[in-house]
Amino acid sequence: MAHDNSYVDKKFNIVGTRFNRPDGIDKVTGKARYGADASAPGQLVGKVLRSPHAHAQILKINTSKAEKLQGVKSVITFEDLPDLTGADQGMADILENCMARGRALYDGHAVAAVAAIDEQTAAKALKLIEVKYKKLPHVTDVDEAMLPTAPVIHDRIFTRGVEPKPTKPSNISSRTEMGNGDVDAGFAAADVIIEHSFKTEQTHQGYIEPHACLASVNPDGTAELWVTTQGHFVFRNVCAGLLGLDIAKLKVTSSEIGGGFGGKTHVWVEPVALALSRKANRPVKMVMSRDEVFRATGPTSSTSIDVKLGAKKNGEITAAVAELRYQGGAFPGNWAMLACMTAFACYDIKNNKSIGWDVLVNRPKVAAYRAPSAPMAAFAVESAMDMLAKELRMKAIDLRLKNVAREGTLAPYGPTYGPIGIEDTLKAVKAHPHMRAKLKPNQGRGVACGFWFNIGGQTSTDLNIGVDGTVNLAVGTVDVGGSRSSLAMIAAEELGIDYENVKANIADTTSLGHNDMTEGSRGTFSSGMATIYAAREAIEVLKQRAAKTWGIPLEDVSWEEGHAVATGKGHGNLPKLSLREIAAKSGRTGGPIAGHNEVTADGAGMGFASHICDVEVDPETGRSTIVRYTVVQDAGKAINPDYVEGQFQGGATQGIGWALNEEYIYGDDGRLQNPGFLDYRIPVCSDLPFIDTQILEIPNPNHPYGVRGVGETSIVPPLAAVGNAIANATGVRMGHAPMSPPRVLAALDALDNAG
Amino acid sequence: MSKSTLVSTTVNGDAVEFACPTDESLMTALRDRVGLTGVKEGCGTGDCGACSISLDGRLVCSCIVLGVEAEGRTIETVEGLSQNGVLHPLQQSFIDHAALQCGICTPGFLIAAKALLDRNPNPNESEIRYALAGNLCRCTGYDKIVRAVQATAKDMRKKGRS
Numbered sequence: 014m015a016h017d018n019s020y021v022d023k024k025f026n027i028v029g030t031r032f033n034r035p036d037g038i039d040k041v042t043g044k045a046r047y048g049a050d051a052s053a054p055g056q057l058v059g060k061v062l063r064s065p066h067a068h069a070q071i072l073k074i075n076t077s078k079a080e081k082l083q084g085v086k087s088v089i090t091f092e093d094l095p096d097l098t099g100a101d102q103g104m105a106d107i108l109e110n111c112m113a114r115g116r117a118l119y120d121g122h123a124v125a126a127v128a129a130i131d132e133q134t135a136a137k138a139l140k141l142i143e144v145k146y147k148k149l150p151h152v153t154d155v156d157e158a159m160l161p162t163a164p165v166i167h168d169r170i171f172t173r174g175v176e177p178k179p180t181k182p183s184n185i186s187s188r189t190e191m192g193n194g195d196v197d198a199g200f201a202a203a204d205v206i207i208e209h210s211f212k213t214e215q216t217h218q219g220y221i222e223p224h225a226c227l228a229s230v231n232p233d234g235t236a237e238l239w240v241t242t243q244g245h246f247v248f249r250n251v252c253a254g255l256l257g258l259d260i261a262k263l264k265v266t267s268s269e270i271g272g273g274f275g276g277k278t279h280v281w282v283e284p285v286a287l288a289l290s291r292k293a294n295r296p297v298k299m300v301m302s303r304d305e306v307f308r309a310t311g312p313t314s315s316t317s318i319d320v321k322l323g324a325k326k327n328g329e330i331t332a333a334v335a336e337l338r339y340q341g342g343a344f345p346g347n348w349a350m351l352a353c354m355t356a357f358a359c360y361d362i363k364n365n366k367s368i369g370w371d372v373l374v375n376r377p378k379v380a381a382y383r384a385p386s387a388p389m390a391a392f393a394v395e396s397a398m399d400m401l402a403k404e405l406r407m408k409a410i411d412l413r414l415k416n417v418a419r420e421g422t423l424a425p426y427g428p429t430y431g432p433i434g435i436e437d438t439l440k441a442v443k444a445h446p447h448m449r450a451k452l453k454p455n456q457g458r459g460v461a462c463g464f465w466f467n468i469g470g471q472t473s474t475d476l477n478i479g480v481d482g483t484v485n486l487a488v489g490t491v492d493v494g495g496s497r498s499s500l501a502m503i504a505a506e507e508l509g510i511d512y513e514n515v516k517a518n519i520a521d522t523t524s525l526g527h528n529d530m531t532e533g534s535r536g537t538f539s540s541g542m543a544t545i546y547a548a549r550e551a552i553e554v555l556k557q558r559a560a561k562t563w564g565i566p567l568e569d570v571s572w573e574e575g576h577a578v579a580t581g582k583g584h585g586n587l588p589k590l591s592l593r594e595i596a597a598k599s600g601r602t603g604g605p606i607a608g609h610n611e612v613t614a615d616g617a618g619m620g621f622a623s624h625i626c627d628v629e630v631d632p633e634t635g636r637s638t639i640v641r642y643t644v645v646q647d648a649g650k651a652i653n654p655d656y657v658e659g660q661f662q663g664g665a666t667q668g669i670g671w672a673l674n675e676e677y678i679y680g681d682d683g684r685l686q687n688p689g690f691l692d693y694r695i696p697v698c699s700d701l702p703f704i705d706t707q708i709l710e711i712p713n714p715n716h717p718y719g720v721r722g723v724g725e726t727s728i729v730p731p732l733a734a735v736g737n738a739i740a741n742a743t744g745v746r747m748g749h750a751p752m753s754p755p756r757v758l759a760a761l762d763a764l765d766n767a768g
Numbered sequence: 769m770s771k772s773t774l775v776s777t778t779v780n781g782d783a784v785e786f787a788c789p790t791d792e793s794l795m796t797a798l799r800d801r802v803g804l805t806g807v808k809e810g811c812g813t814g815d816c817g818a819c820s821i822s823l824d825g826r827l828v829c830s831c832i833v834l835g836v837e838a839e840g841r842t843i844e845t846v847e848g849l850s851q852n853g854v855l856h857p858l859q860q861s862f863i864d865h866a867a868l869q870c871g872i873c874t875p876g877f878l879i880a881a882k883a884l885l886d887r888n889p890n891p892n893e894s895e896i897r898y899a900l901a902g903n904l905c906r907c908t909g910y911d912k913i914v915r916a917v918q919a920t921a922k923d924m925r926k927k928g929r930s
Contacts, residue, residue: 034863042859047808221818269870273870662911690813697903701910
């Protein structure tokens, strides 16, 4: 059934108000069950042996001593995960990342795994596995990995996107170029040109819940997996493919998820747990340690970026070029391509070009991290915008407004924008009291913009009406930010009933059609769309039942605020029927009442934001403290403003952490030196002020309610907002994030020495 | 299987005995042997506060206390916060203020916030922020958590007076 997804301006009763989340009680009482909170009879504990080397050939793995240890039920290596991926190199990469196949490609790469009756026995067994390595040269820095002298990680990688095709393998998996116009002509027409280079270090999503799962495989090929994931349907498909199981026979249930931010869109230990269970013929529970999470699950790229901007004296930007080098860990990614797409997306620049280099290094396989690749590009471009404004003696916000993208602007990555919110966010920032607040000594204020696409994707939703008129909404997108509340509100809005009468649940993979991941800010957008259509289908059934009850034609029945109303001529005296009344009689009028929807949700709206940051820099230590922060973002339509604000605040805080402290530190030996929350420091409560938010609502024309995804854009502007604030506080332009105290202090010292 | 030691404790008001190996953390013992999975593991090194409990009235990370150290002592976990089906004011306030998203850190925050309000019923913003600085949250930016604690403190003071 085709649906019209056009935005219709209407008055809402429930959408746009604030309701408590249905999962709240379980979460505040400790009842909520996360990845590590499930158990099965006879379950074993699974543990992974990981490479201590950044790059090494695995000459031999001897598991016999471990196998003989009392209490050990299975030991596996890559031989227990035979390669069934055929010609699918992407799946082969996932398999090799889950378990090394002849070579360890990074510090922490899985080499073998055991399942034993308890934690202590499993730990002891790991020590009994003998691995003979031959160390190989390694490279962990993105720029060094591109040098012709760098050790080549995969000799099958020949750079894509260059002509002629290279004759030698390298660590550069692909080159991407995109843009519009003629940048040479644009720079020739410029009065002022700014050029600067930037680096950003690798950061981790830092979800507080480590990866965890409980796997159980039967000899007949049926299997169950309980797992913390952003997409249990995708996990099912990937795990079934890697293990050679039938998709329909692998039931995957998503637990409550203790944060993901992109990092739980990829399988890590899940196929290993299934393989251990298959071999032991018992359920296997695996919980990663924090050390493992840092060393072996997806951080985001570290990058090296050059930006060049040219402008006329009046502030019109005539040309913009960015060259973006992103490492994806030990496997090819498309992270630089995403960076190219986002780098100049906030602006209407006739001549622009972005060149992206996707690079391999001996680090863990990069995973999506909230608006993946965009924050680093924005750090470079938005810092350069401030530098250009300074050179032009313009206010930085006025330079942005002069060049801002609008409806009709040709985006650097191809499409022409429909209605978008970037100009409105900038105007809201300009008018915000925060911009007029007085700054104290050593304080500075910075502004930066950000963009992220948002995606739609495959979605399947069921809505079932009980005989008492309460409603079960079964969705397949994992709730990472309060979507159960928002989706229940949408169902209640459509049906015309109270929010309290709708219970939204995340269904397992045997109960619904395929759903893509909760990623790309799609959860509430796409499941919201599917919920609207499912509810409308249920309303059609409700109307049919009312028509049948009344004995009148269906076209004489309308649905108004939770009631069937007879509208035709001569039916005026029929009292309206409530949803509850129709549901109560459903057994006698045709059976259960339900609505379903399967959709590929097209038309996700672009998300734009502008942030204001005030920072105070201690000239003695180089420590920067955020003293005030404001997020302005276009939500299209905020279904539940509480949770939209929560997304804005959480994303901004992750960006602040990245801007000021968070980074992977690798030693010369290629090993990660700070795989723990003590040395990888994410923002704590006392580091921050309140994060003020302003929600703008410029409707997305391609969603019935005007919804845009809101989950990711908020992490994009902070790096540059902080950097611009530090520049305005100190006069020092920081080109290297995080702008940690030692880096800022060194830059201040250099400025003093130069002065 | 390592040799286990029998440990007698009081957990959320009940006498509880469990046997655990001497090198097992109290967090693991509470989760796996007592069944209190509201005690969350985020790091295992005392850095994230998700496993926060009250041990003889003192706020501790149960992942860096040994199970056998609980012998004869009194433990309170998030499971003991609500009484007779009524949520503790902090629990209700966290829900009302949308102070949780994924919720994995929430039990630890509730225990830490209760420890703060038990000793200081009228904390200012800065005192709240420092009292909760041992608990990591990656979802909320702490904004709504601090507001929830402020509102609870105010309400509890008001009720205490009436």
